[in-house]
Amino acid sequence: MNRDWDVLTPILLDSVRETLSIVSITVAVGGVLGLVLGVLLYATRKGNLLHNAVVFTVLNVAVNVVRPIPFIIFITAVGPLTLAVVGTTIGNEAVIFAMSIMATFVTARIVEQNLVATDPGVIEAARAMGASRLRILVTVLIPEALAPLVLGYTFLLIGIVDMSALAGYVGGGGLGNFAIVYGYQRFNWEVTLVTVLVIIALVQLAQLLGNWLARKALHR
Amino acid sequence: MAPLISFDNATKVFGTGERAVRAVDQVTLDIETGEIFGVIGYSGAGKSTLVRLVNALGESELRKLRGDIGMIFQQFNLMSARTVAGNVAFPLKVAGWSRQRRAERVAELLDYVGIADKARSYPGQLSGGQKQRVGIARALATSPSILLADEATSALDPDTTQDVLALLRRVNRDLGVTVVVITHEMDVIRSIAHRVAVMEAGRVVEHGPVYDVFAAPRERATHRFVASTLRDRPTPETLERLRHRHPGRMITVGIREGGGSGTDVTAALRAHAVDGTIVYGGISEIDERPFGSLTLELAGTDAAIDELIAQLRRTTDVDDLGTAAVPA
Secondary structure: OHHHHHHHHHHHHHHHHHHHHHHHHHHHHHHHHHHHHHHHHHHOOOOOOOOOHHHHHHHHHHHHHHOOOOHHHHHHHOHHHHHHHHOOOOOHHHHHHHHHHHHHHHHHHHHHHHHHOOOHHHHHHHHHOOOOHHHHHHHHHHHHOHHHHHHHHHHHHHHHHHHHHHHHHHOOOOHHHHHHHHHHOOOOHHHHHHHHHHHHHHHHHHHHHHHHHHHHHHOO | OOOOEEEEEEEEEEOOHHHOEEEEEEEEEEEOOOOEEEEEOOOOOOHHHHHHHHOOOOOOOOEEOOOOEEEEEOOOOOOOOOOHHHHHHHHHHHOOOOHHHHHHHHHHHHHHHOOHHHOOOOHHHOOHHHHHHHHHHHHHOOOOOEEEEEOOOOOOOHHHHHHHHHHHHHHHHHHOOEEEEEEOOHHHHHHHOOEEEEEEOOEEEEEEEHHHHHHOOOOHHHHHHHHHHOOOOOOHHHHHHHHHHOOOEEEEEEEEOOOEOHHHHHHHHHHOOOEEEEEEEEEEEEOOEEEEEEEEEEEOOHHHHHHHHHHHHOOOOEEEEEOOOOEO
16 A cells, blocks of 8 residues: 555645635636625616616526536537637636636626625615626625625635546546546555545635635625 | 605515505605705614615615615624725725726725724724724715615713714715715614604604704604603693693793794793793704793793783784683
8 A cells, every 4th residue: 555655645736725725716717706696686686786787687597507517517518619718628727717717607696695695785875876887796785795605615626626626537637536547446545535535625725715805805 | 956865655574465564665765966855764664674775785676877886774784704904995896997996986985984093903893883883884884876875873871872973973074975864772873863754653744854843843753852852842741730830821831943933032022011921841952943841830821821922923923721720
């Protein structure tokens, strides 16, 4: 076993690095696009700042259609789009593309749900002070909901780590691929266990960081 | 002088068809420059909707004559993610003030409302009274000519309420800001308003100087607000009980300025050689002027009592309650 780890450790570290890069790019792209989409979803809802039934319905249906598709099916379903945009349907870049789309829709819903809880009185006060709708969305609404948003994004991050494990199926790398190729396929349960522990450690770190940031954002 | 805010037959309807609600119903009202105007009503009376017409937070059917508007709220509506200074600076930012001028103005405002030491605190770290002071500083930031206070003290305890009302009075007197106070609390109107409008079911049922409206209430809603601060008139149950001990003729006399004071009543009793025993009542002040009523059991000849009542009625209202044997 020890002999194995001499070879496996560098590969494991590479996999960690790969997972981190897949996850961070996805969080960056999906997080930003999802924030825009989520704010729009919230703001176009009836009675809100940008109340617009058509935009709301289109966004709402889109989110509801995309979100429940199991990710392993989604990767292959968006294949043609991935091919058109990325140029290939295999490898990390193709996986990141598919993950970013899914992450955008998941984030949109998380963002919307956290914004709904914002105190409408604060929005009314900002309106009374003559602030524009866009200013209110960007400088009042999002800061007011920051703490729950941070927790929402932490939840998202962990979901994306989960998604990234499937990269191996379409020729991508990362910890999921490592566990399958060196653990599952070689009947090496120890490798699988170590991978699981590494993932748990990463997720714990992310959650601790998220909780800490959310507490900072609360100002109590 | 032309009024600062003028409602001319203002109506606001929510919903359509059978489910339509006339939240504000044909309100005609003038609010003058420099006064503290109170709007009192129970929840659902339409008072909040009425002032939101002023601020065009709903669409507006009114004519806003001049000046801009600041607003404070029952729940303060401060931004929890910004410091006290950040909250007060927000309207200045919206108005495009430079950072330097913002900082100066914020310091000046926080000093004026008495929370300069809390500039860097967050709203979550403040008491209710302090939060409302921040709300007032924020509302005054751009030096508005009108301040709308929507149930601004309803979430505060009585002591803090008095502090905040004193601050509003100061804002009115020192800065000349016209204050419109919406409330369901009679004590708020009593302590700061100059004039008042009583609202019920979307309509203004009575309005005028606070003393006139509450010393001689005409409408049922107004009576109820007076009763909420002063339980001066016996209820039918109380009257029944009183009659056991006081079987003679009883009257309730309105006590008010201008011929209806306690002294006037005593003098009238003496002039007509009628004895009066006070059996119930209450007198309080609005604007340092007395209002309330006394219920008396009278002893004297019927003719003398009738003359007494006729005389009192020339200056105040008198309820002839009759005797236990022959109730009026």
